[in-house]
Amino acid sequence: MNPIRKNRLILAGVIVVGVGIAAALALVALSENINLFYSPSQVVAGEAPRDHTFRLGGLVEEGSVSRDPDSLVVQFGVTDGAESMIIYHRGILPDLFREGQGIVAQGRIGDDGRFMADEVLAKHDENYMPPEVEHALETARSLGVTDQKTER
Amino acid sequence: MVPELGHFALILALVLAMVQGVVPLAGAATGRTHWMAVARPAAWGQFFFLALAYAGLTYAFVTNDFSVTYAAQNSNSQLPLIYRISAVWGGHEGSLLLWVAMMGLWTVAVGLFSRRLPVAMVARVIGVMGLVSSGFLLFMLLTSNPFDRIWPAPMDGRDLNPLLQDPGLVIHPPMLYMGYVGFSVAFAFAVAALLGGRLDAAWARWSRPWTTIAWAFLTLGIALGSWWAYYELGWGGWWFWDPVENASFIPWLVGIALMHSLAVSEKRGAFKSWTVLLAIFAFALSLLGTFLVRSGVLTSVHAFANDPARGVFILMLLGAVVGGSLLIYALRAPAVKSTGRFSLFSRETLLLGNNVLLAVAAGTILLGTLYPLVLDSLGVGKISVGPPYFNAVFVPLMIPLIFAMGIGPLTRWKRDRVNRLLPVLSVVLIVSAILGALLPWWLYGEVPAMAAVGAALSFWVLLTVLLDVHHRTRNAESTVAGLRKLTLSFWGMNLAHLGVAAAVLGVTFSTYFGEERDLRMAPGDSVEVAGLAFNFEGVDQRRGPNYVANTGVVRVTDGDRQVALMETEKRVYNVQGMPMTEAGIDAGLTRDLYVAMGEQLDDSGAWALRIYHKPFVRWIWLGGLLMALGGLLAASDRRYRLGRHGISERGENA
Numbered sequence A: 001m002n003p004i005r006k007n008r009l010i011l012a013g014v015i016v017v018g019v020g021i022a023a024a025l026a027l028v029a030l031s032e033n034i035n036l037f038y039s040p041s042q043v044v045a046g047e048a049p050r051d052h053t054f055r056l057g058g059l060v061e062e063g064s065v066s067r068d069p070d071s072l073v074v075q076f077g078v079t080d081g082a083e084s085m086i087i088y089h090r091g092i093l094p095d096l097f098r099e100g101q102g103i104v105a106q107g108r109i110g111d112d113g114r115f116m117a118d119e120v121l122a123k124h125d126e127n128y129m130p131p132e133v134e135h136a137l138e139t140a141r142s143l144g145v146t147d148q149k150t151e152r
Numbered sequence B: 001m002v003p004e005l006g007h008f009a010l011i012l013a014l015v016l017a018m019v020q021g022v023v024p025l026a027g028a029a030t031g032r033t034h035w036m037a038v039a040r041p042a043a044w045g046q047f048f049f050l051a052l053a054y055a056g057l058t059y060a061f062v063t064n065d066f067s068v069t070y071a072a073q074n075s076n077s078q079l080p081l082i083y084r085i086s087a088v089w090g091g092h093e094g095s096l097l098l099w100v101a102m103m104g105l106w107t108v109a110v111g112l113f114s115r116r117l118p119v120a121m122v123a124r125v126i127g128v129m130g131l132v133s134s135g136f137l138l139f140m141l142l143t144s145n146p147f148d149r150i151w152p153a154p155m156d157g158r159d160l161n162p163l164l165q166d167p168g169l170v171i172h173p174p175m176l177y178m179g180y181v182g183f184s185v186a187f188a189f190a191v192a193a194l195l196g197g198r199l200d201a202a203w204a205r206w207s208r209p210w211t212t213i214a215w216a217f218l219t220l221g222i223a224l225g226s227w228w229a230y231y232e233l234g235w236g237g238w239w240f241w242d243p244v245e246n247a248s249f250i251p252w253l254v255g256i257a258l259m260h261s262l263a264v265s266e267k268r269g270a271f272k273s274w275t276v277l278l279a280i281f282a283f284a285l286s287l288l289g290t291f292l293v294r295s296g297v298l299t300s301v302h303a304f305a306n307d308p309a310r311g312v313f314i315l316m317l318l319g320a321v322v323g324g325s326l327l328i329y330a331l332r333a334p335a336v337k338s339t340g341r342f343s344l345f346s347r348e349t350l351l352l353g354n355n356v357l358l359a360v361a362a363g364t365i366l367l368g369t370l371y372p373l374v375l376d377s378l379g380v381g382k383i384s385v386g387p388p389y390f391n392a393v394f395v396p397l398m399i400p401l402i403f404a405m406g407i408g409p410l411t412r413w414k415r416d417r418v419n420r421l422l423p424v425l426s427v428v429l430i431v432s433a434i435l436g437a438l439l440p441w442w443l444y445g446e447v448p449a450m451a452a453v454g455a456a457l458s459f460w461v462l463l464t465v466l467l468d469v470h471h472r473t474r475n476a477e478s479t480v481a482g483l484r485k486l487t488l489s490f491w492g493m494n495l496a497h498l499g500v501a502a503a504v505l506g507v508t509f510s511t512y513f514g515e516e517r518d519l520r521m522a523p524g525d526s527v528e529v530a531g532l533a534f535n536f537e538g539v540d541q542r543r544g545p546n547y548v549a550n551t552g553v554v555r556v557t558d559g560d561r562q563v564a565l566m567e568t569e570k571r572v573y574n575v576q577g578m579p580m581t582e583a584g585i586d587a588g589l590t591r592d593l594y595v596a597m598g599e600q601l602d603d604s605g606a607w608a609l610r611i612y613h614k615p616f617v618r619w620i621w622l623g624g625l626l627m628a629l630g631g632l633l634a635a636s637d638r639r640y641r642l643g644r645h646g647i648s649e650r651g652e653n654a
Helices: A003-032 A040-044 A131-142 B002-030 B039-062 B069-074 B081-089 B092-112 B119-143 B167-196 B201-232 B243-268 B272-295 B308-335 B347-378 B387-410 B418-444 B449-473 B479-485 B488-513 B618-635
Strands: A034-038 A054-060 A073-079 A084-090 A102-109 A115-121 B383-385 B515-521 B526-529 B532-543 B547-558 B561-573 B579-582 B584-586 B591-600 B607-615
Touching (some): A003 A034, A003 B347, A003 B387, A034 A040, A040 A054, A040 A084, A040 A131, A054 A084, A054 A131, A084 A102, A102 A131, B002 B039, B002 B092, B002 B119, B002 B167, B039 B069, B039 B081, B039 B092, B069 B092, B081 B092, B092 B119, B092 B167, B119 B308, B167 B201, B167 B243, B167 B308, B201 B243, B201 B272, B201 B618, B243 B272, B243 B347, B272 B308, B272 B347, B347 B383, B387 B488, B418 B449, B418 B488, B449 B479, B449 B488, B488 B607, B488 B618, B515 B526, B526 B607, B532 B607, B547 B584, B547 B591, B561 B584, B561 B591
Parallel strands (some): A034 A054, A084 A115
Antiparallel strands (some): A034 B383, A054 A073, A102 A115, B526 B532, B532 B547, B547 B561, B584 B591, B591 B607
């Protein structure tokens, strides 16, 4: 084999192997870091994973926010109109968090069965509804839940 | 009256853009010189009418003309003048107008600075840019006209989103757009070269300064956005791997690959087809970025407005640009011969490594960004991909890239011997590793492995840059004379590389040695963070031009010495009733102190507070600034301004 071909072959081989490894690592990392979204109804029905973080979203229930007097622990209920879930969080809630607002929380269900959120997301626009939450509300609505107090 | 004139100017701009897109290209294809000569006047005219339209929209904002729907949605009579001017690009329609106006500006610049280029080449470049511009103007006029009226006109506007009422946000979008749009020049040059069948060293040399300037603007835009997020979102992060951040980061990475690949194409005539492909993708990804931000398909902090019809149109535009240019590429590229041969250890090989690593990095980020969208559109489920994914794939790719960055500039083109560099580089590597371990130990008394790796990489880049300067000046009669002989492009490259070193150090140290405490504090409470005492002195009420604020005061002391008196605010804006946090920051070269208010917890005056100590965080943006400056320096090198027969890099005086 002439040296130019040989060089090219080595280069091409290194690139193919390198990109292959990178792609494999990326896919592994991707599969480990995907967070599925669940509505309160789905979580109550037991569809959410017990051993993995996921996203839970809905409207914050009126009058459900309560704080621990000595720490930053806060709890509040989210609903999709059909079912509701209590979310626990230690930390500072975002500026736009308020009752009646659509939020998405990311966290996991602990051994005590409580959903502990690492992160609570509310969007930076008054009129903005997270698409996941909107979808969850619509699903609950289409399943025959009529007593809604949701407003957009 | 003025809005109608603006609308009319926009229509005239579209007509001229179409003329600019069609006539010169047809002229170049058929060899008609007077058709090709249409390119420049059409570009001037298009820009003139775009500027007129832009001025018209600005006038509507400045005079509080809320009969213009777009102004009513994004401005308010209480808004300070400077924000009324910047509110022009605070929403979808106006930012598109800014996009197109900048495209016009870039086209005019190409027309002005390409006097020495062959007429047919210029005609093709300006023609391609005219076609892109036509697409965008059509998009604006059909789906998002900023001059639409509303009747009856509201008494006052809905105000600019308070998040955007900030000096950083006044300049962030224009910089970002200058970068996005600037890649259209590299794209136009590539397509023009394919059409004309001359992908040669001259083509690469013409493209280089444009690409570098566009990339420098993009760098500034991204750095400004990151800085803004740090002080304005109120939780002290500087990068979130948010889809919209990724949308600007992916073209930025591809832009780096393109700049380096263009260097090989110019100097050695190799990688040509690949360079063309990169130029197409850099611009296509910029368009994708615009699409992702503006269509509302993303769940993100930036997704202010949603309109699927717009998304579909941009997607079609994207399809036309990518499909069309790839078709031309498929037809013409087989004829392109890459001539430069190189051996296994050479600068070409290292730059090839640079391109592969950057392309893989861009690809993996693209995968993580689009994957949730693809799954969602297939109806499989709603998912999100978290920052751990991006960190896990990006960091391992950057380590070899930065390592290669130290070696690349020292190696020779075509063929080099490992033995020539191995002795000195192994010494540099060992010294970097030792310094990288010593610095964190000396500053913070501990050495996490990744922190040492990050610091060592920064030292590695710094030392190899110094070595390169030394290599290039050691044969001169004196060091000063030697330094003066070095070209601007040499300084630019090294400045940009030092910028990477600074950013890496900033990222590493702020990540590994930062301290973050979220706490409940009542007035008079004190807490110790990073050896400093933070005393919460209470909250006052204050009134701004269009908001009311609770201002919290935190006094920071080190023993008896006062280090800083910091104010942080929780504002509520009158019109939208939207709360906003203003962080209090005591900035420093080696550390930032960061205080931000959460919410009031009870009636006794206790508040939730964030108290952060962020070492070296400023170096991240300093690094971005150095990179951009380096890019601008390199692009202003004399040899780009010379005629077709430029002189070699080494043989000229600065």
